[in-house]
């Protein structure tokens with residue numbers, strides 16, 4: 001009898017009871033807008049910002065409507081606009097080049113390595129082509145941040161980090177999001193905290209954060225922010241900065257605060273699931289699992305492996321065989337972009353020359369979610385299924 005997995009790869013955990021209770025309290029009093037407070041009440045949104053700043057060690061934090069909005073706001077706050085170029089990863093998700101396009105700029109894609117991080121040699125080759133790098137820690141893989149920052153600092157390139165997949169993660173002990181001028185996070189359902197939609201932006205840069213707060217639509221009520229730069233910082237900025245509304249509301253913030261308190265526990269749980277799959281796939285012929293560097297404090301809410309240099313029919317065969325056994329894999333090498341797996345060549349509004357080295361990697365990337373509704377036993381079974389199907393197809397190829 002062939003074993004089948006019956007769990008759902010898209011089912012997250014429920015909102016913790018404390019979050020449900022806090023959300024009900026907000027709905028009961030009706031003051032959902034972040035600036036709608038009574039007496040000396042402090043809005044849930046302002047408290048979330050304060051707590052997230054403390055959790056990451058940043059001076060300032062702004063809660064916004066989405067991760068994509070956090071990125072466009074960071075770009076705007078860095079002065080990126082029409083006609084500018086922005087360096088970014090060729091291996092990332094659509095909201096990243098989308099954020100660059102949203103401010104009228106053009107992405108310049110930087111390649112991906114076999115370890116699924118940005119290719120620092122390719123970055124060095126292209127570094128003079130822009131003043132800003134929107135660095136995506138795609139699927140939670142963090143590059144050598146000391147080397148990246150040295151390269152960018154030397155070239156006078158400002159770094160904005162897309163931490164949609166690295167909330168809670170670190171490099172050499174420093175949180176992801178604390179290396180660049182801005183760190184951008186998403187609290188969309190599939191990320192590390194779930195408010196349906198939502199985003200967070202952190203920075204130590206007073207002027208940059210003042211601009212971001214004005215941009216988000218603060219109606220001159222910036223004094224109500226707690227994790228914000230001093231009021232004097234807004235003196236000129238308040239006249240110069242357009243309101244491009246994208247605030248977070250108190251309902252979402254209420255849902256998120258208890259999740260932030262649990263974040264470390266959740267990260268540990270994700271990593272336990274990840275290690276279970278990793279162990280189960282050890283030394284599977286034809287299958288490469290990117291090694292995780294010593295300095296990387298990863299949070300692996302998803303799993304990637306490579307079927308490098310496999311013919312695409314064989315990869316498709318593996319995906320179909322795993323799916324028949326209940327294991328849902330995503331492939332970054334498909335001819336057409338489907339659910340969450342578009343590639344740089346799918347973003348035709350921002351065309352690029354072919355990147356043969358990256359194409360080779362992208363063609364081999366297999367991606368799988370690891371929701372916390374899975375148990376470690378589920379992950380053992382999932383790994384057993386992948387191992388069996390990859391081995392079967394691999395042996396047929398070699399034969």
Ligand SMILES: *Cc1c(COP(=O)(O)O)cnc(C)c1O
Nearest residue numbers: 066067068093095162164186188
């Ligand atoms: C989800 C995601 C974002 C932001 O997404 P929103 O849906 O706008 O919150 C940014 N970058 C990556 C890599 C993502 O996966």
